[in-house]
Amino acid sequence: xxxxxxxxxxxxxxxxxxxxxxxxxxxxxxxxxxxxxxxxxxxxxxxxxxxxxxxxxxxxxxxxxxxxxxxxxxxxxxxxxxxxxxxxxxxxxxxxxxxxxxxxxxxxxxxxxxxxxxxxxxxxxxxxxxxxxxxxxxxxxxxxxxxxxxxxxxxxxxxxxxxxxxxxxxxxxxxxxxxxxxxxxxxxxxxxxxxxxxxxxxxxxxxxxxxxxxxxxxxxxxxxxxxxxxxxxxxxxxxxxxxxxxxxxxxxx
Ligand code: 13P
Numbered sequence: 001x002x003x004x005x006x007x008x009x010x011x012x013x014x015x016x017x018x019x020x021x022x023x024x025x026x027x028x029x030x031x032x033x034x035x036x037x038x039x040x041x042x043x044x045x046x047x048x049x050x051x052x053x054x055x056x057x058x059x060x061x062x063x064x065x066x067x068x069x070x071x072x073x074x075x076x077x078x079x080x081x082x083x084x085x086x087x088x089x090x091x092x093x094x095x096x097x098x099x100x101x102x103x104x105x106x107x108x109x110x111x112x113x114x115x116x117x118x119x120x121x122x123x124x125x126x127x128x129x130x131x132x133x134x135x136x137x138x139x140x141x142x143x144x145x146x147x148x149x150x151x152x153x154x155x156x157x158x159x160x161x162x163x164x165x166x167x168x169x170x171x172x173x174x175x176x177x178x179x180x181x182x183x184x185x186x187x188x189x190x191x192x193x194x195x196x197x198x199x200x201x202x203x204x205x206x207x208x209x210x211x212x213x214x215x216x217x218x219x220x221x222x223x224x225x226x227x228x229x230x231x232x233x234x235x236x237x238x239x240x241x242x243x244x245x246x247x248x249x250x251x252x253x
Contacts, residue, residue: 009238
């Protein structure tokens, strides 16, 4: 079964509601007609989710969130639950982004708890994994990524594993303009795929593994042309409609 490629824009802490609406208005006509051949989503900041949900109506673009709290509800000032996201029409949610791991103390265990709470609320997690430059230089890439994947999947029924998306984002490639080479990306993606087979059997074939880290219009097609690169998680280049739509087109080749 061929996996449908999945390209998601991670807007990070950019775009007011007005700017977000404008971006969707510019983007929607550019990706029209690609629905079905490639899955497209955008992940605005929490404050723009409602406005973007409205603007996406009638378009083939899905709504994603950038984070979620691990508990279903409670006294957690400043946090957002999976149920609240579902209520806004959010379909996917990024968890374990390296910025959250590095700057906000997100742990492997916390990521696993978020995966569980998302599935419970009917949302689909996009789990980010990836090594730092120091870890790559120390030859630890495959060990680190394997640990992160194993931990995120621990205890998960294989039916849920099949509905997961993983995003391999080497930390040294994020926002730096340095992209992993296609060979570097494919090597890690293939290792993740083998690990998924070990952990969950046949459904491993259904799991989309996105690449993220300085994906741009001119490198997207080559990266997504690799056998185990099933899409992209795009930061900076997702903030401009023409660039993001060219990346989405790159998934079709
Ligand atoms: P850039 O595309 O800006 O490098 O960011 C990648 C990323 O972190 C997506 O989640």
